[in-house]
Amino acid sequence: MSQKRPSWTIDPDLDGIDLDPSDFAASVPLKKVPNGDVFEASRAGDVDRLRYLLESGVNVNARDQWDSVALYYACLAGHLDAARMLLESGAICSEHTFDGDRCHYAALNLKVRKLLKAFEARPPPLGPLQAALRDTFLACASNRAYLEQADADFDVAGFSSIGASNSNHFPPDVIFFVRGRAIEAHRVILSARSRFFRTKFENDWKGRREVRFSKEELSYPALYRLIHFFYSDRLEIAVDDMQDLLRICKKCKCESLQQIIEKELIHQKYAEYKALRDIDNAQKRFILQGLSLPEEDRLPAALHRILQTSLVKSSIQPNLDNGIDSLAGAFGAIKISDSMDDLADVCVRVGKKVFRCHQVVLASRSEYFKARLCHMNDFYKGKHGPNNSLPCLEECDLSTEAFEKMIEYMYTDGLKDIDPEQAEEMFDAASRYLLFPLKRAVADALLPHLEMVFPAELCHWLILSDLYSSCLSIAFSNILIRFMLYTYSKLLHQIYSELRIEYSS
Numbered sequence: 001m002s003q004k005r006p007s008w009t010i011d012p013d014l015d016g017i018d019l020d021p022s023d024f025a026a027s028v029p030l031k032k033v034p035n036g037d038v039f040e041a042s043r044a045g046d047v048d049r050l051r052y053l054l055e056s057g058v059n060v061n062a063r064d065q066w067d068s069v070a071l072y073y074a075c076l077a078g079h080l081d082a083a084r085m086l087l088e089s090g091a092i093c094s095e096h097t098f099d100g101d102r103c104h105y106a107a108l109n110l111k112v113r114k115l116l117k118a119f120e121a122r123p124p125p126l127g128p129l130q131a132a133l134r135d136t137f138l139a140c141a142s143n144r145a146y147l148e149q150a151d152a153d154f155d156v157a158g159f160s161s162i163g164a165s166n167s168n169h170f171p172p173d174v175i176f177f178v179r180g181r182a183i184e185a186h187r188v189i190l191s192a193r194s195r196f197f198r199t200k201f202e203n204d205w206k207g208r209r210e211v212r213f214s215k216e217e218l219s220y221p222a223l224y225r226l227i228h229f230f231y232s233d234r235l236e237i238a239v240d241d242m243q244d245l246l247r248i249c250k251k252c253k254c255e256s257l258q259q260i261i262e263k264e265l266i267h268q269k270y271a272e273y274k275a276l277r278d279i280d281n282a283q284k285r286f287i288l289q290g291l292s293l294p295e296e297d298r299l300p301a302a303l304h305r306i307l308q309t310s311l312v313k314s315s316i317q318p319n320l321d322n323g324i325d326s327l328a329g330a331f332g333a334i335k336i337s338d339s340m341d342d343l344a345d346v347c348v349r350v351g352k353k354v355f356r357c358h359q360v361v362l363a364s365r366s367e368y369f370k371a372r373l374c375h376m377n378d379f380y381k382g383k384h385g386p387n388n389s390l391p392c393l394e395e396c397d398l399s400t401e402a403f404e405k406m407i408e409y410m411y412t413d414g415l416k417d418i419d420p421e422q423a424e425e426m427f428d429a430a431s432r433y434l435l436f437p438l439k440r441a442v443a444d445a446l447l448p449h450l451e452m453v454f455p456a457e458l459c460h461w462l463i464l465s466d467l468y469s470s471c472l473s474i475a476f477s478n479i480l481i482r483f484m485l486y487t488y489s490k491l492l493h494q495i496y497s498e499l500r501i502e503y504s505s
Helices: 038-044 047-055 070-077 080-088 098-106 110-121 128-139 141-154 187-193 195-202 220-232 239-252 255-274 299-314 359-365 367-380 400-412 420-432 437-450 455-467 472-504
Strands: 174-178 181-185 210-213 234-238 285-289 333-335 346-350 353-357 389-395
Touching: 038 047, 038 070, 038 080, 047 080, 070 080, 070 098, 080 110, 098 110, 098 255, 128 141, 128 220, 128 299, 128 359, 128 400, 141 181, 141 220, 174 220, 181 187, 181 220, 187 195, 187 220, 187 299, 187 359, 195 239, 220 234, 220 239, 220 299, 234 239, 239 255, 239 285, 255 285, 299 353, 299 400, 346 359, 346 400, 353 359, 353 400, 359 367, 359 400, 367 389, 400 420, 400 437, 420 437
Parallel strands: 174 210, 346 389
Antiparallel strands: 174 181, 234 285, 333 389, 346 353
């Protein structure tokens, strides 16, 4: 499932960074490379070609035959627009990394260096899905305490634990102990990102809430950073810990991340060999955006696979009359056979269909579901229902089709397509379930359809978007203006034609 790349613009008020719109004028003449690769487009400053290649899924940190990345060429030629586009797409620019140092040293002028510094200090914001899950991870006391301590030790701008608070806390369902230090996590996230964790949760660790590692060589910082990456699709790790992380990636079967780290470690050795001065390794760090991974290895794609498995199993109708646990009271509990173990830990009944879902995803994306699930967990605390039962929520006044689309967005941050007739119900669901970014996703899915509708229908959509305070209003207004100008031009042309005929006669 294709995901839109997040957009980010430089804040001109960043402390110590003086960039204004005039700074983004080309430093050298621009060229066009209609058939060029990402390296040629970056060197020529051809942002249209570069945008096309990045949207097509080109690896922004790929290397050419001279072991150079696209960002290096953009900095070398002084193309700020091209460099910014590459940085927004996840290009590595951190100092004291091989690629970062090359870009900083090769920068044509001070403007390019300021741009690199700005992105290093303020990396692009995470997408809604990644930000929500990262907040859930950092809201766990042990996880947040370690990151705050690590940030204090680094004392480096951009290496900070912003965004999470206790209000975002949703209890973990597994806790790892490494040399007595805890990492709190959720099974479905780890299973979605790693075959190793999935196999362990289905076999050796099935039903276990605590897992203790006794191996002395296992590095707590490396394991912590990997699990943090599973939640956020952003890796931030000290260079000293990268060798330990590489070993863990091999064990956890994270092949694409393993390949990137292996290459970076080789280049780190080369950078140390070529360095003119000794730099304290404790202050070196490596930052990697999830966009550098193949699309199938990113967080949205991983959760999409989990969702598809749950939806297939959701199509199996349990016996709703005999499957309600009397202990569950108003919430109910749906009996599930052992063969249906897909790590789902809650059911949501909509109409006559029961959807198998995962609490951490629902709670992280929607304050409504978090409140309901926390209350439900408090109800079950200290009580034990029958074996193989899942707690069940019931949602009314919502179609199964709309709910399926809603959880598709909650798991993947996007919508493949949408029936225009469902749009109003989706806007209503976004408001009811406090899932406001869903409105933008519905709007993006609707815009291609709206390009072809009649003005009268477009006015209906404009009123609807205004009613639900959605972001469609501006887009609809632009389309409506185009329709009005087109209609007005046709009317003028008709009047002119009639006047010309009348004058000639």
